[in-house]
Amino acid sequence: MSDVKNLEERFQERIDDEQKIEPRDWMPDKYRQNLIRQISQHAHSEVVGMLPEGNWISRAPSLRRKAILLAKIQDEAGHGLYLYSAAETLGVGRDQLIDQLLTGKAKYSSIFNYPSLSWADIGAIGWLVDGAAIMNQVMLTRTSYGPYARAMVRICKEESFHQRQGYEIMSVLASGTEEQKAMAQDALDRWWWPSLMMFGPNDADSAHSAESMKWKIKRESNDELRQRFVDRTVQQAETIGLTVPDPDLKWNEERGHYDFGPIDWDEFWNVVKGNGPCNRDRMKARREAHENGRWVREAAAAHAAKKAARKTAA
Amino acid sequence: MELNEALFQFCLRRGDDTHVLSHRLGEWCGHGPVLEEDMALTNRALDLLGQARNYLQYAGQVEGKGRSEDDLAYLRNERGYVNCKLVEQPNGDYAHTIAKCFLFDAWHLPFLKAQLDSKDEQLAAIAGKAVKEATYHLRHSSEWMVRFGDGTEESHQRAQQALHDLWTFTGELFETDEVYTTLQQAGIVPDLGPIKEAFDRTVNEVLAEATLKRPEDEFMASGGRKGQHTEHLGHMLGEMQFLQRAHPGAQW
Numbered sequence: 199m200s201d202v203k204n205l206e207e208r209f210q211e212r213i214d215d216e217q218k219i220e221p222r223d224w225m226p227d228k229y230r231q232n233l234i235r236q237i238s239q240h241a242h243s244e245v246v247g248m249l250p251e252g253n254w255i256s257r258a259p260s261l262r263r264k265a266i267l268l269a270k271i272q273d274e275a276g277h278g279l280y281l282y283s284a285a286e287t288l289g290v291g292r293d294q295l296i297d298q299l300l301t302g303k304a305k306y307s308s309i310f311n312y313p314s315l316s317w318a319d320i321g322a323i324g325w326l327v328d329g330a331a332i333m334n335q336v337m338l339t340r341t342s343y344g345p346y347a348r349a350m351v352r353i354c355k356e357e358s359f360h361q362r363q364g365y366e367i368m369s370v371l372a373s374g375t376e377e378q379k380a381m382a383q384d385a386l387d388r389w390w391w392p393s394l395m396m397f398g399p400n401d402a403d404s405a406h407s408a409e410s411m412k413w414k415i416k417r418e419s420n421d422e423l424r425q426r427f428v429d430r431t432v433q434q435a436e437t438i439g440l441t442v443p444d445p446d447l448k449w450n451e452e453r454g455h456y457d458f459g460p461i462d463w464d465e466f467w468n469v470v471k472g473n474g475p476c477n478r479d480r481m482k483a484r485r486e487a488h489e490n491g492r493w494v495r496e497a498a499a500a501h502a503a504k505k506a507a508r509k510t511a512a
Numbered sequence: 513m514e515l516n517e518a519l520f521q522f523c524l525r526r527g528d529d530t531h532v533l534s535h536r537l538g539e540w541c542g543h544g545p546v547l548e549e550d551m552a553l554t555n556r557a558l559d560l561l562g563q564a565r566n567y568l569q570y571a572g573q574v575e576g577k578g579r580s581e582d583d584l585a586y587l588r589n590e591r592g593y594v595n596c597k598l599v600e601q602p603n604g605d606y607a608h609t610i611a612k613c614f615l616f617d618a619w620h621l622p623f624l625k626a627q628l629d630s631k632d633e634q635l636a637a638i639a640g641k642a643v644k645e646a647t648y649h650l651r652h653s654s655e656w657m658v659r660f661g662d663g664t665e666e667s668h669q670r671a672q673q674a675l676h677d678l679w680t681f682t683g684e685l686f687e688t689d690e691v692y693t694t695l696q697q698a699g700i701v702p703d704l705g706p707i708k709e710a711f712d713r714t715v716n717e718v719l720a721e722a723t724l725k726r727p728e729d730e731f732m733a734s735g736g737r738k739g740q741h742t743e744h745l746g747h748m749l750g751e752m753q754f755l756q757r758a759h760p761g762a763q764w
C-alpha cells in the first residue's frame with residue numbers, strides 16, 4: 199500500500215517537474231485509463247471527421263479544391279493512425295479501440311454529427327472545426343504523456359494548414375456572388391455554436407477536468423481555450439465581412455476579451471447522447487466500412503500466413 | 513488529321529482517364545477496408561488528379577481558346593468526355609476497385625515509360641513525374657491481387673469475378689485510331705505493340721502468383737474515345753459538375 203503511495207507521489211513529482219511520462223514508466227492506472235480514453239476518442243474523431251468532408255469530394259468545384267480537400271482528408275486519416283499508435287503504447291490494440299467505437303462504447307467529437315450541406319461547409323469546417331481543434335492540440339503538444347505530445351507536434355503543423363485553407367475557401371466565397379456570400383454566411387451560422395461546444399462543458403461542469411489538469415494531460419481549461427478561439431475567430435470573420443451569429447457578442451475592454459452569449463448545452467448533451475443530425479449516419483458508415491472490409495483484412499492475414507508457412511517449409 | 517487537333521484530343525483522353533479514375537477512388541475516402549488502404553487510395557487519387565491537371569492544362573494550351581483545366585473538366589458533357597470505359601466503372605467491392613486499378617496500372621506504367629521519349633517535350637515531362645507514381649501504383653495493386661487470389665476462398669472468388677467483369681474493358685487501352693496514328697507518325701506517342709507485351713507479361717505474372725485465371729479475350733468494349741460511354745459516367749459528371757453548372761462564371 200505504502201509502496202503504491204510512494205510511486206504515486208514520485209509520479210506526481212515528475213509531472214510537477216515537467217518530465218514527460220514514457221510508455222515503460224510506472225503510471226497510476228487512472229492516468230493510463232484517462233489517456234486511453236482521451237487519445238482513442240481523439241483518434242476516432244479524426245477518422246469519423248473524414249465523413250462530413252468526404253461528402254464533398256465528388257462535388258468539389260474545381261480540380262485545385264478537389265486536390266486540397268483530398269489531401270486534407272488524407273492528413274486526417276494519418277492523424278488517426280498516429281493517435282491509434284500513441285494509444286497502443288498504453289497497451290491497448292487498435293482493433294479493440296475500433297471495436298469500442300463501433301459498439302458505441304467510445305465517443306468521438308460531437309461536431310462530426312452535424313451535416314455538411316454546402317460547399318461553404320468545407321470552408322467552415324476547416325476554418326472553425328480545425329481552428330478549434332488546434333487550440334486544444336497546441337496545448338496537447340505540452341501534455342505530460344510523451345508519445346501523445348509528440349504525435350501532437352506533427353499533427354499541429356498540418357492542422358494549421360487546414361485552418362488556413364478553410365478560411366481561404368470562406369474568404370473567396372464571401373467576396374463572390376450573392377449566392378456564394380449567402381452560402382458562406384449560412385455555413386458560419388450553422389457551424390459557429392457547435393464549434394464553441396467542441397471545447398466541452400464549462401469548467402464548473404466538466405467531469406474529467408480536475409484530474410486531467412493535475413496530471414497535466416490538459417494544461418488549460420475548456421473555458422480558457424474557448425475564449426482564445428472566440429477572440430481570434432471573431433476578428434477573422436470581420437475581416438472577410440461575415441457576421442458571427444451571436445447578438446451578445448461584444449468586445450470587453452476591461453477583460454481584453456470578447457464576451458459571448460450562452461451556449462445551448464441542452465443541444466450539446468442531446469448530440470452527445472446520439473440525437474444529433476448525423477450520429478446514426480456516421481456510425482452506420484463506419485460500421486459498413488468495417489464490415490465490408492472484413493473479408494479484405496482476412497484475405498491479407500490469410501495470405502501473410504501462407505507466405506510465412508511457405509518460407510519455413512522452404 | 514491536323515497534328516494540333518490530334519494532340520489536343522490525346523491530352524483530353526489522358527486527362528479524362530486519370531481524372532475519372534481519380535474521382536472513383538475519391539469515392540472510397542473514409543470508407544476503406546482499413547485506414548492504411550484508405551490513405552493509399554486517397555494517395556493514388558491525388559497522384560492521378562495531379563496528372564489529370566497537367567494533361568488538361570496542356571490540352572487548353574494546345575487548343576488555344578483560353579479554356580482552363582476547370583473549363584475542360586467541368587463544362588464538357590458526357591459525350592465530350594473521352595476516357596476509356598474501364599475507369600468509369602463503379603467501384604464495386606474492394607476486389608473490383610483493385611482489379612480495375614491493376615488492369616489500368618499494367619497498361620499505364622509501360623505507356624508512361626514509353627512516353628518519356630515523346631518528341632513532345634511537355635508530354636515527356638508529364639510522364640517523367642508520373643512514372644514514379646505509376647510504379648508505386650502498380651506495385652500496390654499487384655500486391656493486393658496476389659493477396660486476394662492467394663488469400664481466402666472468398667477473396668479469390670471476388671478477385672476472379674472482378675477480372676471477369678472488367679476484362680472486356682481492356683481492349684480499349686490498345687486501340688488506335690486517326691488521332692493516335694497521326695501522333696505516332698510524328699513520334700509523339702509510342703508504338704502500342706511493346707506496351708501490349710509489357711501489359712501481358714505483368715498480367716500473366718501477377719495472376720500466376722495470385723493463382724487467378726486470366727479471362728479469355730472475347731468481346732472487347734469500345735466507344736469511350738468517341739464519347740460513347742457506359743451509363744455510369746453521366747451520373748458521375750452530374751455530381752462532379754453540379755457547382756460549376758449551378759453557378760456559371762463563379763470563382764471558387
Ligand SMILES: [Fe+2]
Pocket residue numbers: 244273274277353357
Ligand atoms: Fe486532424
Ligand SMILES: [Fe+2]
Pocket residue numbers: 274328356357360
Ligand atoms: Fe485537420
